[in-house]
Amino acid sequence: MHTIIYRKFMFAGLLALLLGLGLGPAQADSSPANTVNLNTATAAELAAALNGVGASRAEDIVRYREAFGPFTTLEQLTEVKGIGQATINRNRKVITLD
DSSP: OHHHHHHHHHHHHHHHHHHHTTOSSOOOOOSGGGOEETTTOOHHHHHHHSTTOOHHHHHHHHHHHHHHOSOOSGGGGGGSTTOOHHHHHHHTTTEEOO
């Protein structure tokens, strides 16, 4: 009986230690450091920041921006071949247009 209580206590202490070190579940953070500007980011920055967007698609985004000017709405991103509403929805919190 004492062994079970001791193990639970040790687990709770280890969990508290890990959470205190920031090793617990990831927290969604939409601070400016975790955002990417569609109108100024390089293809490499876009590929690194956007979920479901690789290097080739990121280059397509930059080419679109160079051909048609800056993005004025997030939905305009769907005009880039291969970018759909699902990709926008996955990345909505990290995309800025400033």
